[in-house]
Amino acid sequence: MNAFDPWPPVPDGHPFGLANLPFGVFSHSSAGAGAGARRIGVAVGEQVLDVAPVLDDAVFAAPTLDRFLARGRATWSETRARITELLTDAHYQGAVSAHLLPRSEVTLHLPFTVADYVDFYCSLDHASNVGRIFRPDAEPLLPNWRHLPVGYHGRAGTVVVSGTPVVRPCGQRRPPGSDGPAYGPSARLDVEAEIAFVVGVGSPLGEPVPIDAFAEHVFGVVLLNDWSARDIQAWEYQPLGPFLGKSFATSISPWVVPLEALAAARVDGPAQDPAPLPYLRRREAWGLDLEIEVALDGEVVSRPPFATMYWTADQMLAHLTVNGASTRPGDLFASGTVSGPEPGQRGSLIELTWNGAEPLTLPDGSTRTFLEDGDRVTISATAPSATGGLLSLGDVTGTIHPAHPA
Amino acid sequence: MNAFDPWPPVPDGHPFGLANLPFGVFSHSSAGAGAGARRIGVAVGEQVLDVAPVLDDAVFAAPTLDRFLARGRATWSETRARITELLTDAHYQGAVSAHLLPRSEVTLHLPFTVADYVDFYCSLDHASNVGRIFRPDAEPLLPNWRHLPVGYHGRAGTVVVSGTPVVRPCGQRRPPGSDGPAYGPSARLDVEAEIAFVVGVGSPLGEPVPIDAFAEHVFGVVLLNDWSARDIQAWEYQPLGPFLGKSFATSISPWVVPLEALAAARVDGPAQDPAPLPYLRRREAWGLDLEIEVALDGEVVSRPPFATMYWTADQMLAHLTVNGASTRPGDLFASGTVSGPEPGQRGSLIELTWNGAEPLTLPDGSTRTFLEDGDRVTISATAPSATGGLLSLGDVTGTIHPAHPA
Numbered sequence: 001m002n003a004f005d006p007w008p009p010v011p012d013g014h015p016f017g018l019a020n021l022p023f024g025v026f027s028h029s030s031a032g033a034g035a036g037a038r039r040i041g042v043a044v045g046e047q048v049l050d051v052a053p054v055l056d057d058a059v060f061a062a063p064t065l066d067r068f069l070a071r072g073r074a075t076w077s078e079t080r081a082r083i084t085e086l087l088t089d090a091h092y093q094g095a096v097s098a099h100l101l102p103r104s105e106v107t108l109h110l111p112f113t114v115a116d117y118v119d120f121y122c123s124l125d126h127a128s129n130v131g132r133i134f135r136p137d138a139e140p141l142l143p144n145w146r147h148l149p150v151g152y153h154g155r156a157g158t159v160v161v162s163g164t165p166v167v168r169p170c171g172q173r174r175p176p177g178s179d180g181p182a183y184g185p186s187a188r189l190d191v192e193a194e195i196a197f198v199v200g201v202g203s204p205l206g207e208p209v210p211i212d213a214f215a216e217h218v219f220g221v222v223l224l225n226d227w228s229a230r231d232i233q234a235w236e237y238q239p240l241g242p243f244l245g246k247s248f249a250t251s252i253s254p255w256v257v258p259l260e261a262l263a264a265a266r267v268d269g270p271a272q273d274p275a276p277l278p279y280l281r282r283r284e285a286w287g288l289d290l291e292i293e294v295a296l297d298g299e300v301v302s303r304p305p306f307a308t309m310y311w312t313a314d315q316m317l318a319h320l321t322v323n324g325a326s327t328r329p330g331d332l333f334a335s336g337t338v339s340g341p342e343p344g345q346r347g348s349l350i351e352l353t354w355n356g357a358e359p360l361t362l363p364d365g366s367t368r369t370f371l372e373d374g375d376r377v378t379i380s381a382t383a384p385s386a387t388g389g390l391l392s393l394g395d396v397t398g399t400i401h402p403a404h405p406a
Numbered sequence: 407m408n409a410f411d412p413w414p415p416v417p418d419g420h421p422f423g424l425a426n427l428p429f430g431v432f433s434h435s436s437a438g439a440g441a442g443a444r445r446i447g448v449a450v451g452e453q454v455l456d457v458a459p460v461l462d463d464a465v466f467a468a469p470t471l472d473r474f475l476a477r478g479r480a481t482w483s484e485t486r487a488r489i490t491e492l493l494t495d496a497h498y499q500g501a502v503s504a505h506l507l508p509r510s511e512v513t514l515h516l517p518f519t520v521a522d523y524v525d526f527y528c529s530l531d532h533a534s535n536v537g538r539i540f541r542p543d544a545e546p547l548l549p550n551w552r553h554l555p556v557g558y559h560g561r562a563g564t565v566v567v568s569g570t571p572v573v574r575p576c577g578q579r580r581p582p583g584s585d586g587p588a589y590g591p592s593a594r595l596d597v598e599a600e601i602a603f604v605v606g607v608g609s610p611l612g613e614p615v616p617i618d619a620f621a622e623h624v625f626g627v628v629l630l631n632d633w634s635a636r637d638i639q640a641w642e643y644q645p646l647g648p649f650l651g652k653s654f655a656t657s658i659s660p661w662v663v664p665l666e667a668l669a670a671a672r673v674d675g676p677a678q679d680p681a682p683l684p685y686l687r688r689r690e691a692w693g694l695d696l697e698i699e700v701a702l703d704g705e706v707v708s709r710p711p712f713a714t715m716y717w718t719a720d721q722m723l724a725h726l727t728v729n730g731a732s733t734r735p736g737d738l739f740a741s742g743t744v745s746g747p748e749p750g751q752r753g754s755l756i757e758l759t760w761n762g763a764e765p766l767t768l769p770d771g772s773t774r775t776f777l778e779d780g781d782r783v784t785i786s787a788t789a790p791s792a793t794g795g796l797l798s799l800g801d802v803t804g805t806i807h808p809a810h811p812a
Contacts, residue, residue, distance in 0.1 A: 115563055159733050277589045323650040
């Protein structure tokens with residue numbers, strides 16, 4: 001400790017400032033007795049607060065957020081208030097600063113055990129673009145789209161933390177001009193920029209979660225990249241939906257931003273026509289004014305806005321449980337690709353390149369329709385902060401590694 | 407102990423005889439210090455062997471099979487051999503018989519933590535029937551069906567053990583003659599009789615499981631009822647597949663029958679035309695000659711044969727992982743509805759009643775198209791036993807409870 005270090009240990013307006021305080025799981029090679037062990041941390045500016053030694057609660061002496069998530073809103077709020085107090089009252093500076101580690105030195109891990117993973121399809125612009133690409137002569141939206149948030153279950157076991165290499169998947173796809181399938185690496189590997197919601201408090205079988213109970217169940221938000229092999233998906237998906245075209249990897253950002261940190265980002269969702277059925281009618285503003293950036297090899301290629309998403313997260317959870325399906329701590333549900341109305345706001349390459357017809361040109365002069373080996377994709381986002389300025393949701397990144405030889 | 411009790415404690419030819427020895431999890435109100443606690447058991451005739459006290463291995467002192475499953479084939483085989491020895495050598499009768507409890511007195515629980523749940527669509531007769539019902543003027547099978555086992559992810563968190571009440575789900579469905587959806591209880595609640603496979607040893611991300619490694623990864627088999635709300639499913643499933651029409655409950659039988667017990671049931675799968683791609687080419691006989699019965703309120707309404715399933719379980723696992731998807735202990739993958747070529751061999755009501763056009767008549771004179779409140783569905787199965795006769799896979803049962811008022 002140095003009495004001349006600033007306290008709080010982060011300047012006003014920092015994207016990981018006191019208005020943010022996201023939770024994650026880290027390890028550090030030199031953290032004494034627990035060297036290398038996974039620990040719960042909170043991002044504070046350029047540092048990570050090692051939570052277990054400063055909070056007197058065994059729920060934090062764990063390698064995942066699972067038990068903390070299950071505690072519920074009162075604990076989440078009290079914990080946030082206590083951490084804020086520890087980081088602002090100079091009285092605690094000595095005791096707390098010993099447990100701050102440089103973020104550049106830690107390794108971040110999957111922050112919680114993913115129970116069930118559901119992916120929705122909530123962007124009107126994305127669904128319309130996909131409809132126009134694949135069914136150019138028909139209505140872009142299918143008849144159910146404006147009545148319910150369409151969704152499906154993905155593979156929970158292949159949700160990985162940001163930075164995990166993404167190996168180009170192999171599988172069956174039908175080469176252009178061919179009648180039947182061939183086996184080989186996907187030639188149409190894509191990204192989907194999404195926002196995902198982390199359930200803390202589950203709900204019992206047979207009891208739908210009412211739309212106004214959203215914040216009692218959901219702890220916070222992560223960024224998600226729903227990597228998609230379009231050629232595998234196109235061949236396999238009839239009639240039961242996406243499977244191997246998605247299940248090879250789904251990346252999430254390491255810092256779970258609490259809903260409480262996003263209070264200033266809350267906006268009304270867009271008007272809905274037709275009015276949804278009563279169980280889907282919004283009671284509170286759970287649209288979120290998040291600005292997303294998608295970067296390919298460091299170059300921003302898209303800026304999807306989240307505020308215009310047709311279906312909001314409270315509607316997703318109400319729909320997911322209307323049939324009595326139970327939920328569990330660690331359930332993860334994602335928005336589907338976030339695309340806005342402008343061409344520069346599309347959250348997938350299939351939309352940005354209009355199914356490959358309009359390649360992107362990168363600064364080095366190369367072009368892209370879909371991802372090439374070595375490509376690095378980073379999705380980041382910011383939100384208005386309660387103290388002015390912007391807070392960061394961090395980022396989710398992944399680099400494409402070549403397919404394994406068969 | 408009574409020295410005049412027979413030993414082994416089960417007669418030759420019993421469906422839960424020494425050739426079977428399935429694993430499950432039970433509790434018993436009067437089991438001494440552990441009263442009411444969940445314990446690992448093996449079914450032996452009309453009794454359950456409380457495994458932890460008789461086997462000297464901490465892996466059995468657990469409320470689920472999870473850790474035992476992860477141990478792998480060598481441990482599974484050694485354990486089976488040791489239990490067989492304990493139950494046959496009269497030397498052990500005193501020590502072991504103290505840990506046999508009447509099966510009628512125990513409560514059975516979900517035997518393992520379901521990691522990811524995948525449901526396939528492997529019956530040619532089922533897929534053809536569904537095609538004929540919904541697309542009467544087109545080819546019954548879609549172009550991909552003979553090239554790969556079509557599958558999708560289901561909801562792991564709503565897999566429940568046999569006997570769990572099934573509450574009729576509510577949700578959106580489009581009433582006949584209506585343009586848009588209405589909210590209410592499903593009016594077309596169905597069953598799907600399936601066989602499901604339980605993964606013991608997982609596989610790492612990026613490494614497909616070769617088709618001939620099937621038995622290194624899969625521990626055993628359960629019966630599965632993939633309850634389906636056809637009206638909810640029909641409205642929601644385009645374009646991403648089944649979701650709320652399935653996720654309200656999926657029931658499995660409580661006893662996991664080891665693959666080793668099914669050695670005498672193994673048969674070649676049916677010939678496949680066209681020949682599958684190399685990664686799906688069978689190396690061993692992993693078809694299984696299981697005879698399934700579906701009973702409605704005690705009356706057998708169908709006898710689906712499993713031996714004729716077009717895609718076999720080794721092919722399902724090879725396909726599920728060909729894109730590099732990892733697997734985990736407790737992964738569950740199911741065959742899809744088992745239907746044979748004859749009308750009396752169809753594994754769902756939608757096929758048995760040809761989408762409601764040909765109602766079933768029950769012995770009490772009542773008719774059924776889909777399930778009514780109070781209906782009880784029981785799916786059971788037998789397999790040829792290595793010692794002659796038949797062994798039982800037990801059963802999976804569920805009773806329909808009325809929808810909860812909104």
